Amino acid sequence: MDARVPFLTALLMLFLSLPFSHSAQAAQPDYTLEKVVEVSRHGVRPPTAGDRKLIEAGSQRAWPRWLTEEGKLTGHGYTAAWLKARYESQRYRQLGLLPSGCPGPQDVYLRASTLQRTQATAEAWSAAAFPGCGVPVHALSHEDPLFSFPIGKATAAEKERNRQEALAALGGDLQQAEKRLQPQIAALKKAVCREDQPCPVFEQPWALKVWSNGGVAIEGLDTLAAMAETLRLAWSENQPAALVAFDHAHSSAELSQLLPLLTAKYDYTNDLPSAARKGGSVLLDQIVKALKQEGQPAPASANGQHQADLLPPDVRWLLYVASDINIAYLRTLINFSWQQGEYPRGNIPPASSLVFERWRSSNGERFLRIYFQSQSLDQIRQLTPPSPADPLSVTEWQGKDCRATSVGTLCPFDTALQLIEKNIDPPEVAVSYPHS
CATH class of the missing domain: 3.40.50.1240 (Phosphoglycerate mutase-like)
Structure with missing residues (x-):
């Protein structure tokens, strides 16, 4: 093999690298x-x-x-x-x-x-x-x-539109949405309810409401989301674990298991197109x-x-x-x-x-x-x-x-x-x- 080949190859590689480096630098402006x-x-x-x-x-x-x-x-x-x-x-x-x-x-x-x-x-x-x-x-x-x-006040047409948007977010049926969330609901219930004592919000079916101003609410879910929010705030406040979720959350990982109903509330009542626009x-x-x-x-x-x-x-x-x-x-x-x-x-x-x-x-x-x-x-x-x-x-x-x-x-x-x-x-x- 010609002894000059490695040298020429190295020279060619150096030559090719120069415009590439310049182009890369130009493609990344300040x-x-x-x-x-x-x-x-x-x-x-x-x-x-x-x-x-x-x-x-x-x-x-x-x-x-x-x-x-x-x-x-x-x-x-x-x-x-x-x-x-x-x-x-x-x-x-x-x-x-x-x-x-x-x-x-x-x-x-x-x-x-x-x-x-x-x-x-x-x-x-x-x-x-x-x-x-x-x-x-x-x-x-x-x-x-x-x-x-x-x-x-919202018009009757506006209220109905908001109700339909909420139903669409729910998947078409409020009770079916509640059933899909039963594992998350059960986890929250275990944390906030006393054994063998009434805990009424967990026994009542959810109800979709549209207020006079057009705002959407879901009775039942709103209360569960307020519970989850309160637990997260108590953790954030650095309250003793015995006071957070009634001694049912001793780490951020355990607390996070009690929070998904906050997402459900956003999905079904706040993150709706018409409500957001208004x-x-x-x-x-x-x-x-x-x-x-x-x-x-x-x-x-x-x-x-x-x-x-x-x-x-x-x-x-x-x-x-x-x-x-x-x-x-x-x-x-x-x-x-x-x-x-x-x-x-x-x-x-x-x-x-x-x-x-x-x-x-x-x-x-x-x-x-x-x-x-x-x-x-x-x-x-x-x-x-x-x-x-x-x-x-x-x-x-x-x-x-x-x-x-x-x-x-x-x-x-x-x-x-x-x-x-x-x-x-x-x-x-x-x-x-x-x-x-």
Whole structure:
């Protein structure tokens, strides 16, 4: 064999590798994070007064009392939310989205619903992300159309449509759906009912209801879901195992077996197309408007009145803090689902959030990244700080022409927004943004 062949082969391989390396580098542009709109659930709370009434009547026993007033954010819940917010803000500073010191008016805006638990969670975000800066939390003192299901009576046709959508989600028959869930129902019954004592909610057949405003409820399932939610909150609060599920859950794995009825409630009452459009269109419309903002002054209306107060603040990080039902409506409108860790499918844990990020590549293309993130059951219970070694659970939204990149799943910006916008009903109310 010619002695020159190995040398020529090596030279050829080197030559071929040069354009390939250049092409690979060109195919992986740098990405810059331009804007974030985030919708978070509030942190850990005790059961609300209404839920306590349901679960105690349904089980005919007293449930453990909490030190915190019913329905309000606990100190433990504040700290868990604080840890998550600190982790997020550190990431955004590393990515260049936020300044190293206190933010300016163009950097951040925090908006919470009218509830104490959402406002206190937003205050935890402010304190963790911008310590000592006094970044205010904005909230209305009255009913907020941004987060509320519209008031007013639904028409007979609307109510019937919602009922049919619920039946379709149930598989066509409520009692058959209840039968399919018997293993999950039995597991919850074993945990919350006393032996040889009445536990009425487990003996009564479920009943499908459509309220005057068009909202859907399932009597029986709603109470069972409230029980499961209360057990998860007690675990998250780091209550002694003897007080969680009446000493029937000694690990996160055991607790997770008692939670699937939360998913059933979402599936059959909240994650319905018409309910989501009615309950989530206002908020999703504001999210889309915020993502489109370019840092330009708001235009004047036809009568010359400035519209700045009717648009989301044009900031780099816009945070809304609300309830799980708000996130449920949004995820239904954008066709998104997840299953994270030991949580059942579609679970929306305390302080979890749905995040919309706008990115720009070095070649000028814009992208949208959407993901859901949460702390694990044990991260919240043990107040474990999220870190690169123990990160938040993240599930990425997948839309048309999305691709995996070094910064996450990125989707063509205009295409993704078109997919989202087609599911938004034109809002019938104006949303104003208070300023301090």
